[in-house]
Amino acid sequence: MIVVKCEGHSFEREIGLILALFEEEPEIRFVTEYIPTNGETYIQLTLQPGEKGVHTLGIIEKGETRFTYDYDRLYLAFDEKSMRKTAKQAISYTLLMLMEQLTGVEQGWGILTGIRPTKLLHQFLSSGMTKEEAHRRLRTDYMVRPYKLELLQKIVDLQLAVVPDFYSIDQELSVYIGIPFCPTKCAYCTFPAYAIKSHTASVNPFLEGLHYEIEQVGAWLKKHDQRITSIYFGGGTPTSITADDMDRLFASIHESFPHMDNVRELTVEAGRPDTITPEKLAVMKKWNVDRISINPQSFTQETLHAIGRHHTVEETIEKYHLAMEMGLRNINMDLIIGLPNEGLAEFTHSLEEVGKLMPASLTVHTLSFKRASEMTQNKERYRVADRDEIRAMMELAEKWTREQGYQPYYLYRQKNILGNLENVGYSMPGQESIYNIMIMEEVQSILGLGCGAVSKLMQPGSGKLTRWPNPKDPKTYNETYRELVKAKLEDMDAIYGGQVAQS
Ligand code: SF4
Structure with missing residues (x-):
């Protein structure tokens, strides 16, 4: 249970979104007064007017552990909408800093909880900001970490090369x-x-x-x-x-x-x-x-059976070769990280099998527990890897694709995604899917x-x-x-x- 006291604001939704980055479906109780109880995490978030902006003060307590965080944030514009947005971001930022201190877990995407981080970078760049200015905004306002910024910039650069008229493609x-x-x-x-x-x-x-x-x-x-x-x-x-x-x-x-x-x-x-x-x-x-997709999802037969895909691993390989022989050579394959009973060993095996085929593009999804799926409704029946193992698989995918010559060209995040990671489309140079870029960037x-x-x-x-x-x-x-x-x-x-x- 996490107990939260808000002073000077009521950004409960934003608080819920940030806490969900650290814990799956966190139990949150908002209070106006607090009496300390053993075992609960207590957070107090105060918002006050600051000099040309807002000032926030955050306190987090759990047992003997206590951290505080102070933050000043300037308004970018003085209309009501921008001032409210600034206040919300300041509260999210303060809470993120407190939770990172308490848990020791760093959130690469900072307070960005939306699904399209690349879209924000495109917006900044198309508004006339230089790369440096855009990166500074993402770092200081949203706490996006340098390694994610580097990934974002790589993707944005590649998208602009693939679609040179990107900013007028509407x-x-x-x-x-x-x-x-x-x-x-x-x-x-x-x-x-x-x-x-x-x-x-x-x-x-x-x-x-x-x-x-x-x-x-x-x-x-x-x-x-x-x-x-x-x-x-x-x-x-x-x-x-x-x-x-x-x-x-x-x-x-x-x-x-x-x-x-x-x-x-x-x-x-x-x-x-x-x-x-x-x-x-x-x-x-x-x-x-x-371009076609032939999707293995996994190269472990038991997994395919467990998720209700009634085809064999051999069939995936056989159909891939058949399509190539018949001249359909731009083939995408999808893999999913975090399928039931799969860990690093199974995912490594899937990558090795993909390596024998070397499709033009590879999309690596992280399993998302969507409310309507059979898996989510019967969660107890499916054993999935923990946060650390999911992260290790994602890192392996990044390293492996880089070594094989694939480049990331689109990225999106989903709600309830395991380990707060992302789905990434990788492709060989020149084999990127234009449609995927269009749908992700909403241009x-x-x-x-x-x-x-x-x-x-x-x-x-x-x-x-x-x-x-x-x-x-x-x-x-x-x-x-x-x-x-x-x-x-x-x-x-x-x-x-x-x-x-x-x-
Ligand atoms: S994931 Fe859904 S759309 Fe894709 S093959 Fe399975 S049932 Fe069909």
């Missing part, structure tokens, strides 16, 4: 197409993914709706003479549908979307090796798919079509995003797609407000 948009079927449902999965065998009756009506959505949205794009940066087929596992159905979908996007010759990248998630066939690979080759509209697809619509030049979710389940999508497409196009008209036609 003149274009990207398209995500969600196919909500998979062979079986993995235990950690919260994506809209329905076991295809028990949903066969939904497949054709879903595809009918998707063709309709592609045609209607394509007509809107043509009318606005809109260029497309990248197209991504995800889900679910898009290769769960038949080769003929895939062929018809590609034909539909080529017919409906404008400027297909200018699309910089077309990706298909073929994540589950058990969905890949020579016929489907031939269809993807025919339509010039640039242009992403139009989401199909099941579970969430559009993020951005009026060029505004930086403001409006989320527009499609239904997650095929049944609702199949029943509502006509009204849904109509409403979405009306909203796109309103958001774009005619600007696209002029761009």
Whole structure:
């Protein structure tokens, strides 16, 4: 139990976020008066007006141990919103410093609890700050440690090299197409993914709706003479549908979307090796798919079984070679750190196996306990590595990828991620996924079509995003797609407000 007394503020949410960096689901009791009790951690956070800013005083006590921390922070602007933001950050900062002293655990990301640290660095740089100024802000205001700053800068530099028009890419948009079927449902999965065998009756009506959505949205794009940066087929596992159905979908996007010759990248998630066939690979080759994913997650068979992935390790390797032989050579692989019963030994084995294949890119995820997943709901059934081992695996991934010549090119954090670490996309030079950069950095509209697809619509030049979710389940999508497409196009008209036609 952690007992917290706030004076001069009520930033309880921020306090909860910082404490969660140190302890999974911390139990917090906010009090106005405190009587010391053995075994409890007591924190007192006081906020006072300071000279041109705020002054905070923090005290932390546990048993005989006691630390204090004093902090002065200037306002960057004197409007109410900025002053409140400064006060919140000062409280978070003070609490972080106290908790680091008490636990001896250093938080590399400082008080940044959001999921896109790179986005903040891009914002600073695009506002005209030099790298040094931006780093100073991240260090002094957010307590981001130098090794994370170095990682951020490396990623940002690479993104700017891959997408040279990064800061004006909002003149274009990207398209995500969600196919909500998979062979079986993995235990950690919260994506809209329905076991295809028990949903066969939904497949054709879903595809009918998707063709309709592609045609209607394509007509809107043509009318606005809109260029497309990248197209991504995800889900679910898009290769769960038949080769003929895939062929018809590609034909539909080529017919409906404008400027297909200018699309910089077309990706298909073929994540589950058990969905890949020579016929489907031939269809993807025919339509010039640039990039596919074949995801091992782990190279330990027992783990695949435990997480409900009904394919073998050998199948992953075999399908990888088949895709390479058929000319689909830009292949991404995903690995997950912290799968049930996996520690450093199993993860080392997975990396060694990846090393034999050397895919164009490798994404290393850290397992996140999302509320809706089977794993989270039955946590007691799954044994996962502790914080230190997770950290050791992440460090190994960093070292191993560096030694093999991979470079980190995107990064994101999730809530409830084990060890407060991050997911990192590594790639060989020149094999980075443009779509992944677009979706992570939120610098242009992403139009989401199909099941579970969430559009993020951005009026060029505004930086403001409006989320527009499609239904997650095929049944609702199949029943509502006509009204849904109509409403979405009306909203796109309103958001774009005619600007696209002029761009
Ligand atoms: S393959 Fe991917 S989308 Fe399908 S159930 Fe597994 S994690 Fe979810």
